[in-house]
Amino acid sequence: MYLNQFLFLAAFLFCVGVYGVLARKNAVLVLMSIELILNAVNINLVAFGAFHDTVAGQVFALFVIAVAAAEVGVGLAIVLLMYRNRHSIDLAEADLLKG
Amino acid sequence: MLAQNIIFYVIAAAMGIAAIRVVTTKNVVHAALYLVVVLAGVAAQYVLLAAEFTAVVQVLVYIGAIIVLFLFGIMLTRARIGKENDLDNDQRFVGALVSVALLGFLGAILWDGFEDTKLPPGRPQTSAEVGLSIFRDYVIPFEVISILLLAALIGAVVIARRD
Numbered sequence: 001m002y003l004n005q006f007l008f009l010a011a012f013l014f015c016v017g018v019y020g021v022l023a024r025k026n027a028v029l030v031l032m033s034i035e036l037i038l039n040a041v042n043i044n045l046v047a048f049g050a051f052h053d054t055v056a057g058q059v060f061a062l063f064v065i066a067v068a069a070a071e072v073g074v075g076l077a078i079v080l081l082m083y084r085n086r087h088s089i090d091l092a093e094a095d096l097l098k099g
Numbered sequence: 100m101l102a103q104n105i106i107f108y109v110i111a112a113a114m115g116i117a118a119i120r121v122v123t124t125k126n127v128v129h130a131a132l133y134l135v136v137v138l139a140g141v142a143a144q145y146v147l148l149a150a151e152f153t154a155v156v157q158v159l160v161y162i163g164a165i166i167v168l169f170l171f172g173i174m175l176t177r178a179r180i181g182k183e184n185d186l187d188n189d190q191r192f193v194g195a196l197v198s199v200a201l202l203g204f205l206g207a208i209l210w211d212g213f214e215d216t217k218l219p220p221g222r223p224q225t226s227a228e229v230g231l232s233i234f235r236d237y238v239i240p241f242e243v244i245s246i247l248l249l250a251a252l253i254g255a256v257v258i259a260r261r262d
Contacts, residue, residue, distance in 0.1 A: 004214070006148070018198045023194035035138075056232065059232050062229075
């Protein structure tokens with residue numbers, strides 16, 4: 001197996017995630033796209049860990065998973081608060097800071 | 100080696116299709132379920148890379164916990180169950196352009212950097228090694244992550260609480 005197989009797969013997932021972040025209106029769907037991006041990073045970490053025969057890749061992938069869990073928790077709390085205050089989770093309507 | 104390659108491409112194809120469906124489907128609940136397919140595929144790729152512990156954690160944390168959080172989020176924000184035509188904004192074409200350009204760019208760089216470097220024949224990285232590495236080499240980052248997770252969860256409770 002080639003290293004590049006995994007790296008290309010991760011690059012593809014990353015780009016799909018970037019498209020999702022840019023093109024989606026619904027805040028929950030944007031968070032899901034961010035999960036795609038984080039998973040792409042994790043594949044890279046584990047693949048390079050296997051390539052260099054070290055467990056550091058796996059350890060950092062585990063750290064990223066923990067940070068992703070924290071991010072989703074806070075992110076969904078913010079989305080819920082946004083829904084409670086504005087009755088909409090359309091990101092295009094969250095423009096109070098627009099001059 | 101050949102069997103591993105076939106399995107890789109089958110799983111990668113399923114992941115690719117599911118990932119595209121996550122960002123294009125018109126049903127929010129289906130997006131979460133397609134995300135399950137992608138995350139399970141990532142766990143399978145970890146198994147192919149002989150990273151067993153990370154694969155198990157991926158299934159437990161992502162599919163077990165994060166997807167449930169997403170489904171709760173979908174439920175609490177009262178998304179319509181069923182088709183919804185208003186999920187994409189009008190930057191869709193610019194977004195597609197940017198991500199295709201990024202993919203080409205990353206692909207060119209990866210090909211330039213690693214061409215056909217082979218992975219060394221897989222030596223399974225056991226859970227024992229991972230545990231030793233976490234608690235010996237990376238114990239401070241581990242503690243920092245623990246505090247971060249605690250702070251984030253308390254923060255989430257404080258933000259979402261009705262007062």
